[in-house]
Amino acid sequence: MATILILGATSDIGMTIARKFASGKFDILLAARKPEQLQPLESDIHIRYGVNCRSVAFDALQYGSHSEFFSSLQPKPDISICVFGILDDEEQAFNDWHLTERMIHTNYTGGVSILNVIAKYYIARKKGTIIGISSVAGDRGRASKLIYASAKAAFTTYLAGLRNKCFKDQVHVMTVQPGFVYTKMTENLPLPKLITSTPEEVADLIYKAYLKKKNIIYVKWFWRYIMLIIQCIPEFQFKKMKL
Amino acid sequence: MKKQIANWGNYPVIEANEEYFSFPDRLRELILKENGFIPRGNGRCYGDASLAKTTISTLKFDKILSFDRQAGIFECQSGLTLDRILDVIVPSGWFLPVTPGTKFITVGGAVASDVHGKNHHIDGSFSNHVLEMDIVLASGETISCTPGIHGDLFEATCGGMGLTGVISRVTFRLKPIETSFIRQKQVKAGNLEELIRLFEEYREYTYSVAWIDCLKKGPHFGRSILMLGEHAGVKELDPKRQNDPLQLPKKKQVNFPFNLPSWVLNPFSVRAFNFLFYSKNFKKEINNVIGYEPFFYPLDAILHWNRGYGKKGFVQYQFVLPLESKRGLVEILHRISDKGLGSFLAVLKVFGKQESIISFPKEGYTLALDFPVKPGLLEFLDELDRIVLQYGGRLYMSKDARMKPEILQHGYPDLEKFKDIVRKYNPDEKIRSIQSDRLLLTTN
CATH class of the missing domain: 3.30.465.10 (Uridine Diphospho-n-acetylenolpyruvylglucosamine Reductase; domain 3)
Known part of the structure; x- marks a missing residue:
């Protein structure tokens, strides 16, 4: 039975992805900083779907530990999905380097570090799938998401490059670009209902896209066009806008 | 984040700050931080029981x-x-x-x-x-x-x-x-007397409930359909279902897409609906085997059916009267049919004995009715409250959005004991709802 590794499994999207893939009869490996929190999810998944599910400790910011973390996994996952990310208050982060740095490292450096390790293993085996969850925010830099968007832009670019690098070795890389999603990350933001997804919708779409081996998906689909329009606004105009 | 929330009756609608948690640490943090909150599940109580300026939703705590x-x-x-x-x-x-x-x-x-x-x-x-x-x-x-x-x-x-x-x-x-099916019996009753006799006759059935046409007057006052059921055994199923007796129902649901304008529900349309509902059962008695969903959850097939009552929402009124107070039931049904304020659903059920300090059920007849919110309704319900009390009955807090504190006080003899326990575990009244404030279960 195939196994999926979920990096950042205590997030709302991480937990719903776990349930979704479990319903497709995948064994589940949950990785998070506090794996002890995930015991209820382990029993939930095991009871509902009859698949194996266990949790392991993983810290995205402890780059030095990533190689050992992955080599200790037994069995090795067939799919690895990188879900972790962080959105701090941008104004505070602008004034506090620690926050800025943490946002960059969690959303970008940490992902690169662990996915490099995993990609090397998949390339050697000539098999495997990597799914990275980035954000539509990375499609264009703007004041209200200054650091977050730039880190996500870097992550999106990394995933594109990784897809290109891995292709000849039959390793598939999928980029997921969610728009607004109702999660812990966004619970204090007023989100427009019509274009906001639930974590369940995100998980459903990722699962379907995985089965179809898609390269890049927007969640939901119309975000591709919303971002296209935003990208088409000329810079001399864009810089004056409040976005 | 502030947002507009309401429970299933869409009345009242309030602005609230909704908090969520997935892990116990976060719940504890929220409880210590917030002052004046109520826990909230899926918002299917009808009135204001799970409304407060801050609600702590349990929906993500679902393992x-x-x-x-x-x-x-x-x-x-x-x-x-x-x-x-x-x-x-x-x-x-x-x-x-x-x-x-x-x-x-x-x-x-x-x-x-x-x-x-x-x-x-x-x-x-x-x-x-x-x-x-x-x-x-x-x-x-x-x-x-x-x-x-x-x-x-x-x-x-x-x-x-x-x-x-x-x-x-x-x-x-x-x-x-043994199976996921229900062996159902539906019996038509020409009036209330007959219905009560039928409840008595069929009291051995595990499941029983009756739908009453509460707008009907005269000799057919209280005409109704009694619905009875037992979990079906494997041998009672069609041969083709016997291979998979515990099958789950297919997921199919339709959505009620928008609020109906409030004039759609009027005495004529409700009467027509009730007529159809009663007349669709051609025979006096129907016996069949059906899935558990249509038996237990007929309305769940229509998501957001509450929108049928329009934007102003509706109030569900559910009371229980002791068995000896059958006359009270007749009196209340008469008031409703005279007023023409009736609803699609008037559901009657007989409760067995129950010992508890604050739970609603006690031995007797319980009737649940929906009323769309309109001018004069609240006064009318106050009148009904008085009859309920007069006959020794009480109201269900999960349905309630409007009763006065004295109605609760008289209906629940152990109320003081309940309040003492609440004070013991919630001494600063940190946990409180719009309902608990209205009913003086919380005080300041």
Whole structure:
């Protein structure tokens, strides 16, 4: 039975992805900083779907530990999905380097570090799938998401490059670009209902896209066009806008 | 984040700050931080019981913790909804011990409202099947309680509308079934007298409930359909269903897409609906085998059916009268038919005996009615309240959005005891709802 590794499994999207893939009869490996929190999810998944599910400790910011973390996994996952990310208050982060740095490292450096390790293993085996969850925010830099968007832009670019690098070795890389999603990350933001997804919708779409081996998906689909329009606004105009 | 929320009756609508948690640490943090909040599940109580300026939603706290398939014992976090539970337990040959008319409620809500079902006269209410639960108090402390250990907390939490603390984990007993089907019997009653006789005649049935046309006057006053059911055995199924007797129903639902304008429901349209509902049963008696969904959850097939009552919302009125107060039932039904304020659903059920301090059920007749919110309604319901009290009855807090504190006071003889327990575990009244303030269960 195939196994999926979920990096950042205590997030709302991480937990719903776990349930979704479990319903497709995948064994589940949950990785998070506090794996002890995930015991209820382990029993939930095991009871509902009859698949194996266990949790392991993983810290995205402890780059030095990533190689050992992955080599200790037994069995090795067939799919690895990188879900972790962080959105701090941008104004505070602008004034506090620690926050800025943490946002960059969690959303970008940490992902690169662990996915490099995993990609090397998949390339050697000539098999495997990597799914990275980035954000539509990375499609264009703007004041209200200054650091977050730039880190996500870097992550999106990394995933594109990784897809290109891995292709000849039959390793598939999928980029997921969610728009607004109702999660812990966004619970204090007023989100427009019509274009906001639930974590369940995100998980459903990722699962379907995985089965179809898609390269890049927007969640939901119309975000591709919303971002296209935003990208088409000329810079001399864009810089004056409040976005 | 502030947003507009309402429970199932869409009345009242308030602005609230909704908080969520997936892990116990976060729940504790929220409880310590917030002042003046109420725990909230899926918002399927009808009135204002789970409304407050801050609500702590349990919906993301929804994991199954254990399921003993041999003994039929189920343990879960409180935000899990009954529909998800059915998906897991039915294929293993188990069913909910008690279920209300919707499966879209959380387990925490089932305990806090101490819900009842069509089998109350045989199996009691939901809390009768709860073996143990965890409650996170206003102090942030978690207490495990059973009817015997911290019994006061257990008792005041069952039907206590969330005022003792946040129910976080519940262990309860399931009921064994051979198949996922129900052997149903529907019997038409020409009037109220006949209906009450039929309830008596068929009291051995595990499940029973009646729909009453409360607009009908004259000799057919109280004409109704009595619906009875038993879990079907394998041999009672069609041969083709016998291969998979515990199959789950196919997921198909339609959505009520928008609020109906409020004029759509008027005495004529309701009368026409009631006529059709009654007349579709051509014969005096129908016997058949149907899936559990159409039997227990006919309205769940239409998501957002509450929109049928329009934007102003509706009030559900549910009371119970002691068995000897049949006359009160007649009087209330007369008032409703005279007023022409009737609703699609007037549901009558006989409750069995129940010992509890704040749960709604007690032995007698319970009637539930929907009324669209319109001018004059609240005054009319106050009139009905007086009749209910006069005959020794009481109202269901889960349905309530408007009763006066003295109505609660008179209806629940153990109310002071309940308040004492709430004060013991929620001393600063940190946990409070719009309803608890209105009913003076919380004071300042």
